Amino acid sequence: METTGNIISIKGLYKRFPMGKDVFTALHDVNLSFGTGEFAGLIGPSGSGKTTLLNIIGSLDVPTQGEAIVLGRSIGKLSPRESARLRKESLGFIFQSYNLLAVHTVYENVEFPLLLLNLTASERHKMVLDALEWVGLSPKIKSKPPQLSGGECQRVAIARAMVKKPLLVLADEPTANLDAANSHHILQTMEKLNRELKTTFIFATHDEKVISYLKRKIYLLDGRVDNEELTEAI
Amino acid sequence: MKTAIKLAYRNLIGAGLRTWLNVIVLSFSFVIIIFMKGIMTGWDYQAKTDMTNWQIGGGQYWHEAYDPYDPFTFIDSHAPVPAGMLEEIERGEAMAQLIVQGTLYPAGRMVQVTIRGIDPAQQVLQIPTARLDTLTDDIPALIGSMMAKNSRLNEGDYVTLRWRDAAGTFDATDVIVTGIFATNVPAMDAGQIYIPLDTLRAMAMLPGEASILTFRESERQRPGLPGWKLMSKPELTREVDELIKTKQTGQTVLYGILLLLAMLAIFDTQVLSIFRRQKEIGTYIALGYTRQQVVGLFTVEGSMHAVLAALAGAAYGVPFLAWQAKVGWTLPMEASEFGMAMAQTLYPVYSVGLVATTVLLVTITTAIVSYIPSRKIAKMNPTDALRGKLQ
Ligand SMILES: Nc1ncnc2c1ncn2[C@@H]1O[C@H](COP(=O)(O)OP(=O)(O)O)[C@@H](O)[C@H]1O
Ligand SMILES: [Mg+2]
Numbered sequence: 001m002e003t004t005g006n007i008i009s010i011k012g013l014y015k016r017f018p019m020g021k022d023v024f025t026a027l028h029d030v031n032l033s034f035g036t037g038e039f040a041g042l043i044g045p046s047g048s049g050k051t052t053l054l055n056i057i058g059s060l061d062v063p064t065q066g067e068a069i070v071l072g073r074s075i076g077k078l079s080p081r082e083s084a085r086l087r088k089e090s091l092g093f094i095f096q097s098y099n100l101l102a103v104h105t106v107y108e109n110v111e112f113p114l115l116l117l118n119l120t121a122s123e124r125h126k127m128v129l130d131a132l133e134w135v136g137l138s139p140k141i142k143s144k145p146p147q148l149s150g151g152e153c154q155r156v157a158i159a160r161a162m163v164k165k166p167l168l169v170l171a172d173e174p175t176a177n178l179d180a181a182n183s184h185h186i187l188q189t190m191e192k193l194n195r196e197l198k199t200t201f202i203f204a205t206h207d208e209k210v211i212s213y214l215k216r217k218i219y220l221l222d223g224r225v226d227n228e229e230l231t232e233a234i
Numbered sequence: 235m236k237t238a239i240k241l242a243y244r245n246l247i248g249a250g251l252r253t254w255l256n257v258i259v260l261s262f263s264f265v266i267i268i269f270m271k272g273i274m275t276g277w278d279y280q281a282k283t284d285m286t287n288w289q290i291g292g293g294q295y296w297h298e299a300y301d302p303y304d305p306f307t308f309i310d311s312h313a314p315v316p317a318g319m320l321e322e323i324e325r326g327e328a329m330a331q332l333i334v335q336g337t338l339y340p341a342g343r344m345v346q347v348t349i350r351g352i353d354p355a356q357q358v359l360q361i362p363t364a365r366l367d368t369l370t371d372d373i374p375a376l377i378g379s380m381m382a383k384n385s386r387l388n389e390g391d392y393v394t395l396r397w398r399d400a401a402g403t404f405d406a407t408d409v410i411v412t413g414i415f416a417t418n419v420p421a422m423d424a425g426q427i428y429i430p431l432d433t434l435r436a437m438a439m440l441p442g443e444a445s446i447l448t449f450r451e452s453e454r455q456r457p458g459l460p461g462w463k464l465m466s467k468p469e470l471t472r473e474v475d476e477l478i479k480t481k482q483t484g485q486t487v488l489y490g491i492l493l494l495l496a497m498l499a500i501f502d503t504q505v506l507s508i509f510r511r512q513k514e515i516g517t518y519i520a521l522g523y524t525r526q527q528v529v530g531l532f533t534v535e536g537s538m539h540a541v542l543a544a545l546a547g548a549a550y551g552v553p554f555l556a557w558q559a560k561v562g563w564t565l566p567m568e569a570s571e572f573g574m575a576m577a578q579t580l581y582p583v584y585s586v587g588l589v590a591t592t593v594l595l596v597t598i599t600t601a602i603v604s605y606i607p608s609r610k611i612a613k614m615n616p617t618d619a620l621r622g623k624l625q
Contacts, residue, residue, distance in 0.1 A: 060520060080524055088522020099517040103248025113521045115237045118567070160521075198346045 007167060007200060007220040008034040008057060011151045012066035014126060015052050015223075026052045028223040030066070034202065036167070043211060044220035047199030050204035053183040053220070057202065058091055058170045066119035088116045091200075092161030094171035100145040100160075106132070107141045110159045117164060131163035135189055155183065158186060162193055172204045180224055187213045235536075236528075242535035248554040249507075253539070256503055260496045260543035260596065266487050267592050271561055272555065272582030274482055279583055280418070281474045288419040290470045291329075292452030295319070295462040297445050302421075303333045305348060309398065312443045314457045321445055327451060327526070329356040330444035332434050334526035336397040338427065340385040347427045349397060351434025358450050361422065365413030366430045373433055375409040378415045378423025387411050395427070407437070443619040493596065497603045504536050504607040515611055516620030527614045532611060536604020540597040558582050 013026035021186055026049045034040060042050040055061040056068050062076035069075075071090055078086065087093075092113075100109050110131055114124045132138050135155040143152055154174060161169050171190070175183035194201050203210055211217060219227040246253045286292070300311035315323065315330050320330040332351035332424045337344055354367040366374045375395070377387065387393060389411055396406040409429060417423050435441050449456075508515070518528045562579035 037569065057616045058520065060516075060620070078525075084519070084522050084524040084527075087520060091522075093517075093520040095517075097513075099520075099620075100515060101517075105245050108244070116522050 001024055005035060007036055008032070008035045008202075009069045010057075010067070013053075013056070013063050014054060014058065014065035015049070015061070016064045019151060022207040026223050027063075030223075030224065030225055033216065034200060036200055036217055037194065037198045038200045038202070039191065040201070040216035041205055041214040042216060042218050042220055043158075043205060043214075044226075049223040050220055052223075054170050054172055054202065054204045056094060057178075059086050062122055077118060083110065084220075088113065089164075090167045092164070092166040092169040094154070094157050094161050094169065094174045095174040096176045098145070098157045098177075100106070100148075100153055100156055102145050104206040105141070106137060106143050106145075106148070106156050109145070109156055110163050111162060113164055127163050128159075134162065134193060135159045135186075149182075150177050151179070151185060154178060154182070154186050154191065156195075158189060162199070165197055165201065168200045168202070170202050170204075173207070174203065175207050175210055183207070183209045238531050238534045239538070241531060242538050246538055252503060253542070256496070256499050256539050257542045257546050258501050260539055260600070261551070262545035263489070263492045263496050263587060263596055264543060264547035264592060265554065266348055266492060266591055267350065267596075268551065268584060269558065269582060270485050270488070271588050271592070272559070272584040273580050274478060274485070275585065275588065276581045276583040278478050280580065282471050284418045285471060286467070286473065287424050288417050289359070290465075290467060291448040293357045293449050293456070293467045294449070294465045294470065295447040295456075295459055296465055297464050298461055300333070300445050300463075304522075305346070306446065308333050308335045308348070312438075312440055312445050312592075312617060313461055315444045315447065316462065318457070318459060319449075322495045323447075325551075326355075327446055328354055328359050328449040329358045330431060331446050331448065332431060332440060332443060333445040334397050334434060336395055336427070338385060339394040340395070343385070345425070347425050349395070349396075349434060350428050350432040353431045354429050356376075358448050360417075361415055361428065362415050363428065365415075366428065367562055368412055372411060373407060373409040373429055374412040376413045376415065376428035377411060378473060379414055379424060380420065381426060382411075383413045384424070385548065387414075389414055397437060399437065405437070422491050422548065424462075446452075453511050467572065493599060496596075497599060500536055500539055500600055501603050501607060502605045503533065503539075504604050507535075508532065508607055508610060509565070512614070512619045513622045515614060516616050516622075519616040525616075529608045529611050531606070532608040533601060533605045537597065537601040539599035539604075543596070544593050555582070555584060559584065588601075 007086055010030055010054065013027055013030040014025060016023045016025050030053065040051060043049055056075055057070055058077050059078060059220065061120065067074055067076070071075045071086065071087055073082070075083070100111065104112070107128055110128045111124055114127060119127070129138070132141060135158050137152065137155050137159065140152060143154065148156065154177075170191075174186065178186065187210060190201055193199055203214065205211065215231055217229040217231070218225060219229075297306050297311040297313055301307045302422075311331060319328055323330060330353065334349045334351070336347050336349040338347045352361065352363050352366070354363045356363050361376070363376065365376055368374050372392070375393075382388065385393075391411045393411065394406055395409050396404060398404050407429075435443060447462070456464055458464060515528055521524060523531075534571070546566045557583050562581045564579045
């Protein structure tokens with residue numbers, strides 16, 4: 001495995017949600033660490049806490065107890081500004097429902113995260129074209145999401161997540177809305193980017209197709225890490 | 235900011251019909267406010283110009299007892315023209331009027347009138363006093379068209395005029411109407427009759443006396459004259475100012491209602507848009523926006539309605555406003571019934587300041603109304619927003 005040092009370290013992590021008078025424990029004493037360049041997945045049935053854990057790693061949510069250190073920063077101790085900075089500089093998100101901006105073109109969607117960084121227009125232009133080439137969407141540059149198929153939309157979303165070459169990409173059920181052929185296509189794309197750019201990918205999934213690509217499988221059950229498995233690269 | 239503007243623009247255009255409905259409502263506010271304010275400015279301007287030309291010149295001295303609203307003061311409100319004014323009157327830069335209360339008997343009726351003795355050669359006011367300069371043996375008289383209508387007098391008619399001289403004796407004579415003039419200044423028309431100054435002085439046995447002195451030059455600092463009250467131009471036009479202010483208060487209510495309607499539409503759009511676009515808001519945050527930046531984005535988006543409305547308003551408003559400035563706006567009722575210097579047709583006057591303040595006011599209001607619902611975003615939980623969880 002090509003891991004060099006931990007970029008994520010999670011210790012004694014609990015996440016509890018208030019549920020009326022009770023509290024619901026969505027994550028229960030999670031201890032995990034991830035290194036650079038991993039292609040890992042959180043696997044488990046619906047409601048097992050995959051999204052909750054991914055959101056904490058992505059600094060969209062905070063731990064109730066324990067700590068999650070991501071790229072040297074302790075999630076939960078960051079100010080809103082600091083966590084926004086972590087996301088815009090180092091993290092990429094891929095969602096099940098793509099979450100593209102419907103009124104913007106493919107180009108504009110991919111350019112979007114770059115607008116928050118201090119880049120010149122020509123730097124942005126080059127990066128967007130590169131990213132669209134990685135996902136094979138160069139010909140659709142002027143289309144808008146409603147004109148694209150689901151597979152194409154998810155490829156735009158991958159380009160948007162990858163365009164700034166983040167250290168870490170978090171993909172929550174990225175294939176749930178795709179057919180088999182498109183699922184394999186985007187997984188191959190992500191695998192290639194992981195190999196070439198050394199980007200760490202963490203998936204949340206219960207899709208067998210995704211699981212077959214993972215090099216590290218973390219099984220969650222009722223908010224606890226149930227089992228872990230390392231596989232050789234395909 | 236540039237990014238926010240670009241994004242806001244795309245989102246608005248992307249929203250289609252709803253955006254355009256809001257923009258049209260808002261653009262009405264722009265055009266109507268500017269039009270109504272323009273009418274007010276035009277009226278103000280026209281009223282003051284007419285008053286200056288017909289009634290007050292550059293300012294007046296009033297005999298200290300003179301009160302235009304109380305004709306019973308006329309009997310005492312006269313004095314010899316002060317020596318200090320004679321030279322200016324001689325030069326035609328000022329003029330004296332003697333004012334005497336009288337009664338007119340047109341066709342057997344009886345009409346209370348103010349008799350104004352005025353120099354036929356005067357050039358200070360626009361009243362066509364040259365029409366008094368005739369060679370008949372009869373006493374020539376000049377009246378306004380409203381007065382002519384009310385007393386059913388025509389040019390060439392003889393009419394009996396009765397007055398009281400300085401000794402308190404009543405006397406009467408026939409005068410001939412040698413001229414009828416039209417003016418927008420009712421104070422110089424209704425119940426007024428003009429005869430040559432020297433004739434009136436002789437009739438009233440008040441040689442060399444006057445009740446008011448009107449001068450042309452308004453800029454010069456004027457000395458106080460003993461026994462006379464200096465009435466500057468601003469003092470004399472104060473009534474117009476006050477009337478226009480009252481009218482403007484009434485209009486402000488109208489603008490308020492108009493703006494309120496437009497703002498309700500914008501507010502509603504914002505609330506709905508924030509509610510429907512939770513996932514998008516969550517995505518912005520996931521991509522690295524702070525919640526404050528998203529609030530800013532939505533505020534800019536809402537405020538941009540005002541910018542688009544200004545452009546749309548300009549598209550149809552400029553031709554409309556320019557056309558109105560040219561043809562004027564004709565009052566639906568008889569202007570003379572206002573008892574105010576008011577033309578039947580008002581020509582709106584628009585200033586850069588008027589347009590700029592209106593645009594600024596509406597834009598700022600729109601920005602505030604867009605901001606208020608957007609603040610809700612700052613309290614949103616990004617994970618809930620991403621799941622589109624209704625709150
Ligand atoms: N904001 C929340 N409030 C209350 N319960 C929540 C909240 N978010 C998640 N949960 C609960 O936590 C559990 C784990 O949810 P989630 O992480 O979304 O599961 P998964 O992604 O594995 O399907 C679920 O039972 C869910 O109902
Ligand atoms: Mg989930």
